[in-house]
Amino acid sequence: MSRRADTTDSRAAPSSSSRPGTRTSNDQLRRFNLSMLMGILHHNGGCSRAELTRQTGLNRSTIAVLVSELVEAGLAYEGEPETVVGQIGRPSLRVHPEPRLAAITVNPERNSIAIGLVGLGGEIIRNVRFDTAKVPTPAETVRVTQSIVGGMQAEIESDYDVVGIGVAVPGLVNADNARIVNAPQLSWREVDLATPMADAFKLPVYVANDASVGAIAENLFGAARGVRDLVFVNGSSSGIGGGVIIDGAPLRGTKGFAGELGHIMVNTNGRRCHCGRVGCLETEVNLAAILERLGLSRADEHELDIELGVTRDHAVLDEVRRQLGFLSIALTNLVNIFDPEMVVLGGYLGALLTVSDERLGGALSLRSMSGHSRNVQLRRARLRSRRVMVGAAELAFAPLLADPMAFRRV
Numbered sequence: 078m079s080r081r082a083d084t085t086d087s088r089a090a091p092s093s094s095s096r097p098g099t100r101t102s103n104d105q106l107r108r109f110n111l112s113m114l115m116g117i118l119h120h121n122g123g124c125s126r127a128e129l130t131r132q133t134g135l136n137r138s139t140i141a142v143l144v145s146e147l148v149e150a151g152l153a154y155e156g157e158p159e160t161v162v163g164q165i166g167r168p169s170l171r172v173h174p175e176p177r178l179a180a181i182t183v184n185p186e187r188n189s190i191a192i193g194l195v196g197l198g199g200e201i202i203r204n205v206r207f208d209t210a211k212v213p214t215p216a217e218t219v220r221v222t223q224s225i226v227g228g229m230q231a232e233i234e235s236d237y238d239v240v241g242i243g244v245a246v247p248g249l250v251n252a253d254n255a256r257i258v259n260a261p262q263l264s265w266r267e268v269d270l271a272t273p274m275a276d277a278f279k280l281p282v283y284v285a286n287d288a289s290v291g292a293i294a295e296n297l298f299g300a301a302r303g304v305r306d307l308v309f310v311n312g313s314s315s316g317i318g319g320g321v322i323i324d325g326a327p328l329r330g331t332k333g334f335a336g337e338l339g340h341i342m343v344n345t346n347g348r349r350c351h352c353g354r355v356g357c358l359e360t361e362v363n364l365a366a367i368l369e370r371l372g373l374s375r376a377d378e379h380e381l382d383i384e385l386g387v388t389r390d391h392a393v394l395d396e397v398r399r400q401l402g403f404l405s406i407a408l409t410n411l412v413n414i415f416d417p418e419m420v421v422l423g424g425y426l427g428a429l430l431t432v433s434d435e436r437l438g439g440a441l442s443l444r445s446m447s448g449h450s451r452n453v454q455l456r457r458a459r460l461r462s463r464r465v466m467v468g469a470a471e472l473a474f475a476p477l478l479a480d481p482m483a484f485r486r487v
Contacts, residue, residue, distance in 0.1 A: 107143075108480060110135065114143055115174070115481045118153055119474065120297050122198045123173035144172050151175055151238075152481050174198045178484075179237040180473035181226060181278070182466045183244045184287060185218045186315055187262050192225045194233070195470035197477075199298045201463055202237075203229060212263055219273050226278070240484060241280050241473030244270060245287035245465045247315035252333025255284040261351050262315040283472035287311075288423075289336050290468030291458070292320025293327060295421050298467055299459040304419045308411045310338050311423035311458070314375070317359040321415055341410060343403045361403040364425045370396050378461055381428045386435070397432050401440045404429065409444045412453055423458035430457050 110133070117124065117132055124132075129140050147153040155170045174197040182193040190213055194203040205225050213221070226233070233239060248260025257268040271282040292309035301307045301322075310319040317339030321328040328335045339359035340352055347356030368376060370393045371384050385397065408420055420443070422430045433441040443453055460467060477484045 108482060110139070110143055111147065111481045112479055114140075114147065115152065115478050118147075118172060118174040119197055119199075119478060122200075123156070123171060125169040125171050127169035129172065147172075147481060150482060150484075152178070152477075152484070176200075177236065177238050178474075178477070179233075179239050180470040181222075181239055181242045181280070182469035182473075183218065183222050183242065183274070184465050184469060185213050185244075185246060185263060186313070187212055187247075188314075189213075190218055190221045191466070192222055193466040193470070194229060194237070194239075195466055196237075197474060199294075199467050199470070201466055204466065215265060215268050215270050215273070218270065219277055222274070223277050239280060240477050242274060242278060242282045243290070243469035243472035244274065244282060244284040245290045245469040245472075246270075246284065247287050247313070247318065249334050249337070250284050250286050252285075252329055255282070257284065258334075281473070281476070283475070285333070285469075285472055286318060286320075286336065287313075287315075287465050287468075288318030288338075289320040289327065289329075290472065291423055291460075291464045292322060292336070292421075292468075293471050294460055294464045294468035295423070295458050296322050297471065299421075299464065300456040301419050301421050306415070306417045307419050307421065308338075308408075308415055308417045309421045309423065309458070310408070310411070310426055311464075312359075312362065312364060312426035312429075313424045314364055317362065317426070321411075321417075323415065338407070338411065341407045343406045358403065358407045362400045362407075362426070362429075366396055367393070367400070367425070378424060378428060381425055382431060385428055385432045394432075394436065397429060398437060398440055401429060401433055401437070405440075405442050405444075408441075408455075412443050417453060419454040419456060421456050421458050423464060427457040430455065 113133055114129060117129060126140055126144060130137055144153065148155060152175050153172055154175060155172050157171060176196055178197040179202060180195050182195055184191040188209055190207045190209060192205045193201060196202050207221050207225060246257055246260050247262050248265065249258040251258050255271040257265050257270055259266050271284050275282045288311045291311050292307065295301045295309055296304060296307055305325045307322040310317065318336060319338035320336045340354065340357045342354065342356050343358050344356035344361050348360045349355050350357035350360045376384060430441060433439055443455065458464060
């Protein structure tokens with residue numbers, strides 16, 4: 078589906094005066110600048126040469142050389158010039174990320190496997206949800222992915238170059254070896270999904286927690302775009318997870334386990350969680366309890382918005398109010414620990430936020446020890462169902478963005 082080039086660019090080989098096996102400082106600077114440009118193009122869906130000059134601080138001639146190099150390598154293309162009313166002089170060409178570059182995404186959940194094809198720039202090209210009769214096994218996840226991607230094979234070979242596969246799972250993933258340590262909702266423990274997936278597709282495979290990649294997606298393309306310090310909390314049928322971004326970088330921890338926000342204790346007299354502790358956030362704030370009172374077996378985010386927006390059932394609203402109280406405790410703790418600029422709520426937690434604001438007069442509150450909680454922005458996630466796919470694709474795009482010239486179109 079694609080081919081990865083040698084990691085050394087022959088046009089920028091170290092000079093004879095350099096030590097063997099090392100890159101010259103000019104080559105390192107050039108690669109850094111190419112990476113910076115690719116990141117800007119990817120996260121903005123393209124921009125003019127003039128805008129690249131403004132954002133990077135590089136001069137126009139350097140931008141012209143770097144853009145030409147990306148275009149020649151098949152990583153970008155130049156389109157129609159940017160037109161500005163009242164502009165004097167020749168308009169600046171607009172540069173776009175190459176739309177052929179794409180990533181496959183996989184998201185196994187308790188009763189489904191979602192497969193996506195996402196283009197550079199965050200565009201979702203294809204999105205297929207395969208419902209399963211029971212919790213999918215790792216082997217079934219690989220087989221289903223093979224089958225669904227096989228159905229796209231002709232289109233992929235004709236129109237796209239796939240750079241890798243990003244897998245988002247509801248569980249702990251060891252960042253050192255991509256091994257799934259524990260995914261309770263899937264009953265997976267110590268699972269190596271990356272190896273059989275890579276063997277099946279002959280592509281690099283990257284695995285991470287679904288809520289963590291959701292935080293990255295919202296930070297790059299969603300409600301928290303451009304925010305440097307962010308706490309993201311997501312609620313799904315699999316439980317509550319999250320991600321924390323500090324000074325623009327995801328907080329991972331020593332093994333990549335940071336962000337298990339569903340296991341903050343909020344009720345010392347609460348129920349026992351599957352983790353063995355009592356009163357975890359996800360035992361007190363959960364979708365199942367709300368669906369039960371609504372008389373529904375399942376509902377997506379849009380359907381939940383509608384149901385909670387029209388219900389007059391006091392039992393439903395009382396349960397929502399109860400959950401908002403415990404959610405307030407957890408978010409207050411997170412604000413006091415991380416001092417973020419913004420807190421973003423995804424999944425059904427976003428629906429609770431909307432009910433809080435529209436039906437319950439702002440029942441969800443943050444109480445910062447500093448007394449400046451009013452300055453913490455509380456937002457609903459914007460990407461909705463696209464969030465995990467876009468975030469998982471970022472896993473596969475990361476090596477390309479870090480060193481663009483290590484990847485070449487066939």
